[in-house]
Amino acid sequence: MFRFSSTPLDESALRAELSDPTCGGYAAFEGWVRNHNEGVRVRRLEYEAFEPLAIKEGERIIAEAIARFGVEHAACVHRIGALEIGEQAVWVGVAAHHRDEAFRACRYIIDEVKHRVPIWKKEHYENGDSGWVNCERCAEHAQHAGHPHDDHRRPATPAPDYSRQIALKEVGPAGQEKLRRAAVLVVGCGGLGVPVMTYLAAAGVGCVGLVDSDRLEASNLHRQTLYSLADVGRSKVELAATRLLALNPEVEVRTHAVRLDAACAAEIIQPYSLVIDCTDNFATKFLLNDTCVRLGKPIIFSSVYQYEGQLQVVRPERGGACLRCVWPEATRDGLVGNCAEAGVLGPVPGTFGSLQALEALKLLLDLPGQLAEELLMLDLLSLRITRVRTRRAADCPDHAARRLAAGNTGPTLAASTAIELIFNPLEKALADGFEVLDIREPHELARIATPCSAARHLPVAQLLHGPAAMPATGKYLLVCASGKRSLAAAQELRSRGYAQVFSLRGGIAALTSSPRI
Numbered sequence: 001m002f003r004f005s006s007t008p009l010d011e012s013a014l015r016a017e018l019s020d021p022t023c024g025g026y027a028a029f030e031g032w033v034r035n036h037n038e039g040v041r042v043r044r045l046e047y048e049a050f051e052p053l054a055i056k057e058g059e060r061i062i063a064e065a066i067a068r069f070g071v072e073h074a075a076c077v078h079r080i081g082a083l084e085i086g087e088q089a090v091w092v093g094v095a096a097h098h099r100d101e102a103f104r105a106c107r108y109i110i111d112e113v114k115h116r117v118p119i120w121k122k123e124h125y126e127n128g129d130s131g132w133v134n135c136e137r138c139a140e141h142a143q144h145a146g147h148p149h150d151d152h153r154r155p156a157t158p159a160p161d162y163s164r165q166i167a168l169k170e171v172g173p174a175g176q177e178k179l180r181r182a183a184v185l186v187v188g189c190g191g192l193g194v195p196v197m198t199y200l201a202a203a204g205v206g207c208v209g210l211v212d213s214d215r216l217e218a219s220n221l222h223r224q225t226l227y228s229l230a231d232v233g234r235s236k237v238e239l240a241a242t243r244l245l246a247l248n249p250e251v252e253v254r255t256h257a258v259r260l261d262a263a264c265a266a267e268i269i270q271p272y273s274l275v276i277d278c279t280d281n282f283a284t285k286f287l288l289n290d291t292c293v294r295l296g297k298p299i300i301f302s303s304v305y306q307y308e309g310q311l312q313v314v315r316p317e318r319g320g321a322c323l324r325c326v327w328p329e330a331t332r333d334g335l336v337g338n339c340a341e342a343g344v345l346g347p348v349p350g351t352f353g354s355l356q357a358l359e360a361l362k363l364l365l366d367l368p369g370q371l372a373e374e375l376l377m378l379d380l381l382s383l384r385i386t387r388v389r390t391r392r393a394a395d396c397p398d399h400a401a402r403r404l405a406a407g408n409t410g411p412t413l414a415a416s417t418a419i420e421l422i423f424n425p426l427e428k429a430l431a432d433g434f435e436v437l438d439i440r441e442p443h444e445l446a447r448i449a450t451p452c453s454a455a456r457h458l459p460v461a462q463l464l465h466g467p468a469a470m471p472a473t474g475k476y477l478l479v480c481a482s483g484k485r486s487l488a489a490a491q492e493l494r495s496r497g498y499a500q501v502f503s504l505r506g507g508i509a510a511l512t513s514s515p516r517i
Ligand SMILES: [Zn+2]
Pocket: 321, 322, 323, 324, 325, 326, 392, 393, 396, 397, 398, 399
């Protein structure tokens, strides 16, 4: 019902597609290329569309017109590519039982296509200049100015201007060309991804890929400021692609509305020169790490927890340390709660996403001072910065490539049975000489108290990042809501030399819901 054509339109063939003996009315609209705009003579023009999005939106418009005006058939074909003066740029056809609804549906379709479908027009003027005209934005502009929809009043959208970054002597025109040739994959279009993709597109990075399978929720907006309240429920990659193209039509935006898994990761990552991890779960981070190490692609990681976060740049093509070299006790999913559970202030991921974008530009432009072989930790409450040296581990599974050769990219779980214990009631652990540490957040504790007479409360961030208030020789049982965070924290503490730290299997949920053991 809505499609693009790179060859001249044959309106009699198009009309024949709609013919129907029950229809007494047929209305069509044809848009032609005219020889002037804003008083400047136009020689020819080019149309470009972001096709996956444009076709979806076009189909939606036609379906709306059919439902709204009760017509039988409707279709629209838009040209793309180079067009000469007088050529037909767009055709809309509607067949209906009666003429009135045919006229109205036809008018509705062409107006909505002009407003909503991402199509860009590049005009070549007789004086040798050329300019991109963003039909959607200009239509809005004309409306706000109180004009009826009128092609003759459209101002041309100015071309992107990178002069403020080209002015840096380390960048210059050669640096700008490096950015134009780069292809960067942003995995996750949330609180970290929004500043990353915005700055990369604005800087003129030639191709930006976006991976996210989520739809926008109202609770995202306090930190994901690229989106609008009216967009809630819509696909994030599609929303982001539309916004980025409006910000910079020179950028090619590719969307991958999928959840990254071991089956598709390598294929998606392969065409890109740099990957940026903007996810909030450790399973995906390790999958990205493993795939990038295997493919020899640089990747910039960031994780945020409440008021703090960290940044690490992994350069496998240079033989640098990877995520598993730094976090050998792999299964860390659930160790750090995501934003939904732990809470976060919007500028915290905003800051870390900006730092990722900055490191990406430094890497692409080959600027000095890049973060390398270091983990940068930044506490935004105290504004304390910690830098930890990372080293390539001799026994890193990725670097040994054993796991990958065996096709197993998952984290190692071998120790998980020996590290998990069951005590029900929890008091039994005290009798066995354990110190019980409840690592949940204060708000979780307020809802459900620790079912134990002598438990100590130590939220996970304090436990892992706070001052070491626990002798390494002690015997500890970590407790959380479901047993996931406590298991991951116990594995982390084991790696730091706490030999007798254990996790309560199933957490507090198991105690209250299954009092059988
Ligand atoms: Zn490694």
